[in-house]
Amino acid sequence: EADIYQTPRYLVIGTGKKITLECSQTMGHDKMYWYQQDPGMELHLIHYSYGVNSTEKGDLSSESTVSRIRTEHFPLTLESARPSHTSQYLCASAVGGLEKLFFGSGTQLSVL
Amino acid sequence: GENVEQHPSTLSVQEGDSAVIKCTYSDSASNYFPWYKQELGKRPQLIIDIRSNVGEKKDQRIAVTLNKTAKHFSLHITETQPEDSAVYFCAASMANDYKLSFGAGTTVTVRA
Numbered sequence: 149e150a151d152i153y154q155t156p157r158y159l160v161i162g163t164g165k166k167i168t169l170e171c172s173q174t175m176g177h178d179k180m181y182w183y184q185q186d187p188g189m190e191l192h193l194i195h196y197s198y199g200v201n202s203t204e205k206g207d208l209s210s211e212s213t214v215s216r217i218r219t220e221h222f223p224l225t226l227e228s229a230r231p232s233h234t235s236q237y238l239c240a241s242a243v244g245g246l247e248k249l250f251f252g253s254g255t256q257l258s259v260l
Numbered sequence: 261g262e263n264v265e266q267h268p269s270t271l272s273v274q275e276g277d278s279a280v281i282k283c284t285y286s287d288s289a290s291n292y293f294p295w296y297k298q299e300l301g302k303r304p305q306l307i308i309d310i311r312s313n314v315g316e317k318k319d320q321r322i323a324v325t326l327n328k329t330a331k332h333f334s335l336h337i338t339e340t341q342p343e344d345s346a347v348y349f350c351a352a353s354m355a356n357d358y359k360l361s362f363g364a365g366t367t368v369t370v371r372a
Contacts, residue, residue, distance in 0.1 A: 179358050188347050191362040251303040
């Protein structure tokens with residue numbers, strides 16, 4: 149089924165660990181995004197990509213990095229996790245003129 | 261970048277009554293204004309959108325109005341039902357800028 153998938157759904161790790169949050173979409177969308185959201189709160193854009201080998205930082209400063217080597221895959225990496233990184237991370241994708249953003253189910257990250 | 265303000269932050273209405281959420285934006289170049297609904301524990305989903313060449317758009321019980329001169333737009337939900345309880349986010353983007361700036365969200369509770 150065409151969708152956007154995020155793994156893991158929940159992640160609890162210790163300070164200083166390196167983590168990668170996975171995001172894949174099977175809809176052939178060219179545009180992909182990472183948002184950071186505390187429960188029920190504002191969505192903050194942290195990274196986006198308009199195509200393969202294209203990545204940009206969003207409005208909210210983030211210590212994470214992203215890559216876009218394949219159209220369908222847009223992973224987010226934290227080299228050294230800290231408690232301040234505790235949040236929900238939502239991946240999204242869109243095609244064409246941004247008529248509709250499709251969101252993944254999110255990864256709830258807790259850094260102890 | 262674009263700054264979107266959303267009011268109120270919480271809204272409680274009696275079932276069957278109407279709910280109105282208002283948003284203002286800062287950049288007059290913005291021309292696309294979607295609304296997303298996020299139910300508890302679920303991913304945000306597009307419910308309605310409007311472009312700057314239209315003043316109003318309706319879809320069954322929901323409608324959106326846009327005032328370009330005042331740079332504000334509103335979501336109207338009529339005959340509210342318990343399933344309308346959710347967090348609603350307004351957003352804005354500019355032409356040829358495929359990023360959405362989201363408001364802080366409104367938590368709507370429909371009382372039975």
